[in-house]
Amino acid sequence: MLNYSTSEENYIKAIFHLQRQDGTVTTNELANELKTKPASVTDMMKKLKVKKLLNYQPYQGFRLTNEGNKVALGIIRRHRLWEYFLAEKLKFSWDEVHEVAEELEHVSNKKLIDKLDEFLGFPRTDPHGDPIPDANGKIEISKKICLTAMALNTIGVVSSVSDQSSEILELLEHKKIAIGTKLEVKKKFEFDNSMEVKIGRQPAFTISNQLAENIFVLSN
Amino acid sequence: MLNYSTSEENYIKAIFHLQRQDGTVTTNELANELKTKPASVTDMMKKLKVKKLLNYQPYQGFRLTNEGNKVALGIIRRHRLWEYFLAEKLKFSWDEVHEVAEELEHVSNKKLIDKLDEFLGFPRTDPHGDPIPDANGKIEISKKICLTAMALNTIGVVSSVSDQSSEILELLEHKKIAIGTKLEVKKKFEFDNSMEVKIGRQPAFTISNQLAENIFVLSN
DNA sequence: CTATTTTTTTAGTTTTGTCTAAAATTATTT
DNA sequence: AAATAATTTTAGACAAAACTAAAAAAATAG
Known part of the structure; x- marks a missing residue:
């Protein structure tokens, strides 16, 4: 698994979440979600397409490839494990954890995350009840x-x-x-x-x- | 306390460590320490001077200001607390912790670090025996x-x-x-x-x- | 005390990620 | 179906952080 910049990771994660609801994601939706401008989104979409994380034809919206989804699940795994750590071990309240985890999730050392997972006792969901992907990227379908x-x-x-x-x-x-x-x-x-x-x-x-x-x- | 980029923080930390030994730090020393080129160092020194973290006159070497030292101690506090966490809680061996802590140290949320400190039981030294600055930046003089x-x-x-x-x-x-x-x-x-x-x-x-x-x- | 070497700085590029303004495309109205 | 509106893309700029090559300053040697 290659390494991606913080910015790339934020785009990947946002697309993953939006396509759950919409199927295909549009430029404006993503710009709005990331509080950036549509032109910046187009630029990044070209980059992610070259890296084969994204299916994208100009004007047609976009979805993650299988590889892109894998990367997204890795980021979400890190995010949710840190959220669990913050709430469970550091006693942050459940409404504070998201913001801090947004920063920690970009530290992408596999051994760190797998050892954190073990230390936490392999939790199944984060403090908001969302499921945590396992080390292979498998995630329980939420009945939420x-x-x-x-x-x-x-x-x-x-x-x-x-x-x-x-x-x-x-x-x-x-x-x-x-x-x-x-x-x-x-x-x-x-x-x-x-x-x-x-x-x-x-x-x-x-x-x-x-x-x-x-x-x-x-x-x- | 303002926020600094990862790159700025790495320079600040390196200057802090080098000036312990040398008093004043030179361009080449710092370039060597950070595995970068002297020209890049000069660029950054100008930036840090504008931000009043650094005393710097061209060709004269540099030292951190009081403010710069404070920032450095904040970074070192984060680094060493994460090292302690990695060794003590996640069971990393003492020679593995440094590299991972290099990444975690740049997450600069004060509440996170103070709660981590508390969770760890306010450790006095990291796994290498180096003292951990407290929340106010106070550090025990090492008799190392x-x-x-x-x-x-x-x-x-x-x-x-x-x-x-x-x-x-x-x-x-x-x-x-x-x-x-x-x-x-x-x-x-x-x-x-x-x-x-x-x-x-x-x-x-x-x-x-x-x-x-x-x-x-x-x-x- | 010049001349040479070393160190440091400047000038000009490059890459990444962002932006604005304008052009191109698609969607919506009437 | 042509006109208008909305969306998306392109083109050109900019800031941060790095680099190379060349110039300037300081240190060292003969």
Whole structure:
């Protein structure tokens, strides 16, 4: 496995995440995700194509090749292992780990990462509930779904929150919703797409559609 | 404390180490240390001068300012804490940690480093016996001296080995000398500067001058 | 104390990754 | 289907950090 620059790695990772949702990724989407300009994206796409990490024809959008996906999974492995380390060992709170892991993930020493994995006891998911690829790049398919997509009267374990603003954290804290909380959907209202949910045997309470769209759960 | 590029940090660190020995550092020394060209050094010296990290007049050599020394101690703190982590927690051998720490040291998140320090139990020295600066940049003055400088019949604890080639490691292993070994100097021979040393109550054995020059000990 | 050698600096390129402005292509309207 | 709008690419510049080759300054030798 070759070595890639921090910048290249950030592009690869962003494409990987965007293509999960979209299939194919566009220049503007990627520029927006990386807070850069479309022209810079085009430049980098040419580079990654030459390195055979990317399928790309001008104006047609792009996807990672198999090799590109492998590289992406390596970066994600590093990122999530460091997140786990930060939360579990250094006692960072789950909303602080992402930013620090963004820096640590670019240290790409294979032995370091494999020994870190072992030291942590081969964790299966990071503090947000996202699965950690193993040393071979294998990753469990996440059964993670959005709270809005849950069927009535099913229970899900909160595994991640996509927005991480202090505003959403304030609201989550008030509603006593955290990573690991078990939520049961009791009612959905078509008018505003709000829903009523319960935690354990406590009385049901209301969640707005905006909030529900940012909460993801693991369900059986 | 501002943020500096990886390249700037490598220069700052190298100057810090060289000026310990020399007082003032020259262009060629630094180019040699960093495996770069003198012209590149001059370019960077101008940059660091503008940032007030360096006292530098053309052709006169350079030293770090107080601010520059502070920055250097921050980098060294990060480097040595990661070395300790790698050796103590991830079970890297003491001769492997330096290279990996060279990469990790450039992640300059203060909270990360202070929490790492706490997690490790505020270690005082790295696996090579070099002191770790505290969160304020305070560092214990090392009483580390070269084996060649030890007085007869004094005992020193091996704390570091400057050369880290596999050839020297083979020899050290054969002579059963490792970090932490207590050595007592019994005789010195003027002819070839070789010396006889003892480990505990075992019979004395001979060490060449070349080897002794690469072994450093902490003595009282 | 000149002359030569060594060291250091300057000048001009190169590479990587970014940007702006303009041109080319594709998508959307009417 | 032609006109307009949006997206994407190209062309040209710039900053950081490196390099080579040449010039300038300092150190050393005869």
